[in-house]
Amino acid sequence: MGGGEWRAIESLQNAQAKRWLSLTETRGIKKHGAFLLSGRKTVPEALKRHGVRFTAVLAAKAEDAEALPLPAGIARYAVGRALFEMLDTNGTGFPLLAGEVPEMAAADFSKPPKGLELLCALGDPANLGALLRSAAAFGVSRVVLMEGAAHPFHPKALRGGANAQFEMSFLRGGGWSALEGAKGPLVALDGAGADMTAYDWPRDLRLVLGEEGLGVPPALAATRLAIATTGRVESLNATVAASLALQAWYEARGKK
Amino acid sequence: MGGGEWRAIESLQNAQAKRWLSLTETRGIKKHGAFLLSGRKTVPEALKRHGVRFTAVLAAKAEDAEALPLPAGIARYAVGRALFEMLDTNGTGFPLLAGEVPEMAAADFSKPPKGLELLCALGDPANLGALLRSAAAFGVSRVVLMEGAAHPFHPKALRGGANAQFEMSFLRGGGWSALEGAKGPLVALDGAGADMTAYDWPRDLRLVLGEEGLGVPPALAATRLAIATTGRVESLNATVAASLALQAWYEARGKK
Structure with missing residues (x-):
């Protein structure tokens, strides 16, 4: 997948969607060694200062992420509204970032x-x-x-x-x-x-x-x-x- | 009602039950000028230090409140398990106190x-x-x-x-x-x-x-x-x- 391409995921049954949904709880975070970051302030700031730590951006619409400083290699997902709201547990209405939990x-x-x-x-x-x-x-x-x-x-x-x-x-x-x-x-x-x-x-x-x-x-x-x-x-x-x-x-x- | 008497309330439709249920949210607290206090540490401590501020104790079973230093005049309610769990929003499993919000x-x-x-x-x-x-x-x-x-x-x-x-x-x-x-x-x-x-x-x-x-x-x-x-x-x-x-x-x- 190229730098600027957006992949659409709507179904809650999609394997990737299921994996993300599990990251809203500790068990899934541990199982997959991954996390979701949310926040109108924190997401842009994290991309600027720690961009390499993120593997994917998830937005309800690709346009929502237009102003974000996305690294070239990051995977881009346009996720359906229902799925997005389930993933956005902090209720930010702002694109989410997926990243890998560091080794402890x-x-x-x-x-x-x-x-x-x-x-x-x-x-x-x-x-x-x-x-x-x-x-x-x-x-x-x-x-x-x-x-x-x-x-x-x-x-x-x-x-x-x-x-x-x-x-x-x-x-x-x-x-x-x-x-x-x-x-x-x-x-x-x-x-x-x-x-x-x-x-x-x-x-x-x-x-x-x-x-x-x-x-x-x-x-x-x-x-x-x-x-x-x-x-x-x-x-x-x-x-x-x-x-x-x-x-x-x-x-x-x-x-x- | 005498000091030691327990009144039973089971129904969620009971007027008193409805009033208490509304105290789990700001709107009801404002409307009735009353609140519910919960907590295994805070409830006994509050009774000891500020007993006069409370009008009622609500327990799932009267026995649960036996060890509490209840003031003589406080109203005592044995509330049904389902109602109790709805009122105990902090999930303490411990008797609750009802009190009046002070004038502000x-x-x-x-x-x-x-x-x-x-x-x-x-x-x-x-x-x-x-x-x-x-x-x-x-x-x-x-x-x-x-x-x-x-x-x-x-x-x-x-x-x-x-x-x-x-x-x-x-x-x-x-x-x-x-x-x-x-x-x-x-x-x-x-x-x-x-x-x-x-x-x-x-x-x-x-x-x-x-x-x-x-x-x-x-x-x-x-x-x-x-x-x-x-x-x-x-x-x-x-x-x-x-x-x-x-x-x-x-x-x-x-x-x-």
Whole structure:
């Protein structure tokens, strides 16, 4: 298929259509190692900055994609309205991009971290996405997905991430027990920990973030930091708390 | 009806059932001035700390509510399983509380603010809820809902808020033009603003937060502050950005 040719797909029974439909859920994303990106801001920006990462563009009409900076080699699909609306789970009404999920190697905790390595078990894809956005904003380039973490290329995670996913590498971390004997500083957020504002952030560390509402296991040997609050709510939102820690580290970096 | 008596409601056609069902959406919440609170942590905590604010408890079985610290005067409803599941939109499987939405007076911007008054137009109830949680954690006690803001007693906002809603008062703010000539410092977050870390936070101010992805109108006369980032993502999540500002103000207060 040539650079500018559009192939039409209408039927929901088409094999390609079925594959795309499966990418609206984690299971299909894992099975096919592929994802769909949506968004009026994120799609053009992703093509400009990370164009080679995308294999296909899907539009309800070819005209919808006219203004997009499409790479010459990208496959172009004009998909029927019904199919498009099923694929556009974020309801953007804007062309979608298909891309391949990058390989995620197993993390090696016997080696010390470089920079801030974020270890995360957030199970809600929207929360994970917003966290990745903060991570990219504050200079994190490696994220380790612990058991129970949402998939970072789930449509809701991509929506929350605002293309942060393309700015970092992902590793698989396994369960918390994998962290026994981990090299280098390990820091966890914990309402019962020491005041974060007094903490002297090292350049290299692993910041550990547990599941929403659960936190990290009590047995995990980590420096535990708390964010000072009025105490009028039991805790902060997990993504917010982690973002405050990431900013504190980023600011401390700038001062050294 | 006596304190300990349970009234059974099965039918979705029951007038009371219909009223409750309408509380799963903003329109019904506004119409009836009432809300439903859910959550395994938040429901017991809310009863303990704010028991008088609730008019009824709704459980699939009376036994489910046995361990709850129910006030003597609260109405008790055993609702059929099908009805319960429709009302429990957050899927908690735990008894729900019905309460009355507090009166929200019109904000008077001709008077200077006291403390940090948060003016907010976040349209997504989950985002608004998480923001209210940060607001309560960092000492905000007045929130002004600008035009376009989600309802703070929407089930998703309540879920994100973790009972922060009961720790603050709400005012109605109208459109942005209502802020023309507002008394006292007005501060807005804006990627093109001055570095927030260098800002000398006043004790009393209005912090303005626009709609997700839109921000505040360029014409609004406000001190504009930016959060320093790597620039690898276009912006932070709106709730995260606002939480960082609230924490900065809270910390600055503690130091003065």
